[in-house]
Amino acid sequence: MSDEQDHKLEAKSDYVADASSVSTPDIDAVPEAELPDQELYHSHSWWTTYVFSQDAKYIGIQYALTAIGTGLLGLVLSWLMRIQLAFPGLGWLEPSSYYQFVTMHGMIMVVYLLTALFLGGFGNLLIPLMCGARDMAFPYVNMLSYWAFVVAVLVLLASFFVPGGPTGAGWTLYPPQAITAGTPGYNGGIILMLISLILFVAGFTMGGLNYIITVLQLRARGMTLMRMPLTIWGIFTATVLAMFAFPALLVGCLMMTLDSLLGTSFFMPAMVSLGETLTHEGGSPILFQHLFWFFGHPEVYIVALPAFGIVSDLLSVHSRKTIFGYRMMVWAIVGIGALSFFVWAHHMYVSGMNPWFGFFFATTTLIIAVPTAIKVYNWILTLWRGNIQLSLPMLFSLGFIVTFLNGGLTGLFLGNVTVDVPLSDTYFVVAHFHMVMGIAPILVIFGAIYHWYPLITGRMMDETLGKIHFWITFLGSYAIYFPMHYQGFVGVPRRYFEIYDSPYIDTSTLLLNKFITIAVLIVGAAQLLFLYNLFASARLGKKSEKNPWKANSLEWQTPQMPPEHGNWGKELPKVYRWPYDFSVPGAKEDYIPQNQPPSEIIGAKVEKT
Amino acid sequence: MIVALSIFLITVGSIAFHFWSPWWWTEVASNWGNMDDTILLTFWITGAVFVAICFFVAYCVWKFSYKKERRAEYKPEDKKLESRLTWATAIGVAALLAPGLVVWNQYVTVPENAYKVEVFAYQWGWKYRLPGEDGKLGKTDIKYINDDNPFGLIIEDPNGKDDLLVDADELHVLKDRPVKFELRTIDVLHNFYVPQFRGKMDMVPGIITYYWLTPTRVGDFEVLCAEYCGTGHYAMRGRVIVDEEKDYKKWEAKQITFEKMLAKSKKNDNLQLVKKEK
Secondary structure, three states, rough: OHHHHHHHHHHHHHHHHHHHHHOOOOOOOOOOOOOOOOOOOOEEEHHHHHHOOOOOHHHHHHHHHHHHHHHHHHHHHHEEEEEEHHHHHHOOOOOOHHHHHHHHHHHHHHHHHHHHHHHHHHHHHHHHHEEEEEEEEOOHHHHHHHHHHHHHHHHHHHHHHOOOOOOOOOOOOOOHHOOOOOOOOOOOHHHHHHHHHHHHHHHHHHHHHHHHHHHOOOOOOOOOOHHHHHHHHHHHHHHHHHHHHHHHHHHHHHHHHHHHHHOOOOOOOOEEEEEOOOOOOOOOHHHHHHHHHOOOOOOHHHHHHHHHHHHHHHHHOOOOOOOOOOHHHHHHHHHHHEEEEEOOHHHHHOOOOOOHHHOOOOOHHHHHHEEEHHHHHHHHHHHHOEEOOOHHHHHHHHHHHHHHHHHHHHHHHHHHHHHHHHOEEHHHHHHHHHHHHHHHHHHHHHHHHHHHHHHHHOOOOHHHHHHHHHHHHHHHHHHHHHHHHHHHOOEEOOOOOOOOOOOOEEEEEEHHHHHHHHHHHHHHHHHHHHHHHHHHHHHHEOOOOOOOOOOOOOOHHOOOOOOOOOOOOOOOOOOOOOOOOOOOOOOOOEEEEOOHHHHOOOOOOOOOO | OHHHHHHHHHHHHHHHHHHOOOOOOOOOOEOOOOHHHHHHHHHHHHHHHHHHHHHHHHHHHHHOOOOOOOOOOOOOOHHHHEEEEEEHHHHHHHHHHHHHHHHHHHHOOOOOOEEEEEEEEEEOEEEOOOOOOOOOOEEEEEEHHOOOOOOOOOOOOOOOOEEEEEEEOOEEEEEEOOOEEEEEOOOOOOOEOOOOHOOOOOOOOOOOEEEEEEEEEOOEEEEEOOOOOOOOOOHHHHHHHHEEEEHHHHHOOOOEEEHHHHHHHHHHHHHHHHHHOO
């Protein structure tokens, strides 16, 4: 106790001494540190350096590579499905394997790729660096978080090798079907899926606590909340959402595991299964849907908010312009996050829940369109009168705007309860969510990787390969999903192994399926180009200068680049401004890093932040 | 330049695709044409926003592309612009929502003169039950389901005696008469979906869900299951035929009541007994 007081006193007297040494009031003053500098764990062996690392940067890379590896499996599964859909005559897949691939593709992409990559990957890499901390608050727990994720992935993959194969219940895992005969993997694969999700949630909670506490407690001196980069705001808010949302998934998974293994009836009513009356009775299948979507809808924003944040920063840096309406952007992120807990049942308009809920959830859902629209306006207003560099991150950000806009607007169809009735469970839905939470966030991920790659490796990724990758990915995925909406209008239902020659479906609709599949194969193959670029550039890439994009945020201001263990050398950075002081009138350069003291940029007409 | 042009062309191409591609909804066969209207309204509003924003982005990319000597504008906020945009969006959203809620209200409010049909779903097929002359469907319980009583009717319930049991995947409905589908499944989730009718609702074991519609044109329509229900989901098809009254009566007359069915199966049982005794 007395030590602490001494420390505070000392800090205070330093400050007074500083202030008195110059005659003018000290314009470079920052609030004193509230916590002593962090003790770090230093690795001593190969194992603790490269495998069981406790350095957040390294854990971030581990998370990202594991997620990308799993995501590649998800990509291959989508190829297999699409080939079946386009060429049903080939007899390429059995219906059961088709449904297993659909299920695994969905779950892998949403949870094991996007969630893990944004929060585990970018969260770990960027939170300490952008906040000006040495590491996460609890490095050891952070390491455990990653390894729990690895085990979760392994359990998920193991389900391919159990009798009956992985679950084919659809990624929503709706009971009773998920655990009754008639669905592939109903007694083996599904259990492993549920266990894997439980592990994922446990691991994620360890990481998530770290992200939240690090942002709240370990920011550098002067880094107020309203000076944080929007990337951090996005990741932070998404993590808070995850902390509230994942428990619903967790209990849902636990209850279903019990229903399946112990014969309880949380979700199981009295029912017949392929001619045989089961012993369950009294459970509610809709209860599971409520739990699932209470997690599932915030989950959309758990993926989207980090993407929103990152893309805001990319747009600002690469158009050399202040992000437009920063405060509005922050409130929009927080507002969307809060509202996202009140819209879940818009996934359930035709689920058989009391239809009167439709009024409430349609209203809340359309309200959430307002802060989302504000974000779009502010992104495009950031471009207005900017000085737009068409670098790879900017290209992907522009691709994001178009894709997200398209996917967001189709959300207004599905969110508006009446319009949803004819469109729900058709390809319109598939097209909508792939645009809005598949392609759009993935474009941001690519942009972010091209942007922060030099920070990780000290080298730039190849620009030409990157451009080819961008054009194929952006145009190709638009060509896949834009026409797919129209299959939905025709009324082609989703999750159909084969549509046959239905009388209401024109043969041209089937032709469209072939076109989409070819586009899928091409876009998928283009990702190999990206992977090559990702790995080859680490050796062969052009050496990057320090702060190659001339960005303001702290991660580029470390004494070494790539930053070393502990990030900041001897002294932690001090922050004097927000990260968006680009093209300030009167300043020498077109950017002013967050840690540049006001006394060095006298004459620059910055607005106080 | 290429980037701006591409964004421009994507936008123009999307509009062209919308108007000239052959893929559009099937001709509506129920009163829910107003769902199509709400979709069209949504298309106009969101389409306008899409085009405006894409063109704006394309313009910015073209007009403000990087020049070393130029500085971007320094303007962190514009309160007035932001609040105008917020209000405009709120109004646009309200314009979408209001008609949607009005139609939803019609969708969930069944007219009093609607006659009832039970749609019975199982892995993987469809059956139907009509209330018979009394207009009431008899009570059911899945524990009574067996070969003689495929719908699981409770024998003691008098309302069930005259129920017409359609043990086939083909249903006939009357043109221009509102019909309430009472949706029942004995196993997993299903969804009774006829694309031309637009309506949809999941069927949930343990509860009876519903929706209603008025068929507006005579025709033969395919029924699809629209909620994933296991390996046979894609093959779970049926037919709904919309008839004029005369044809409907003909079809109805061919259907068998529960009472008759019981008598028939009893007769069979008796026959079997006789055979056994012999």
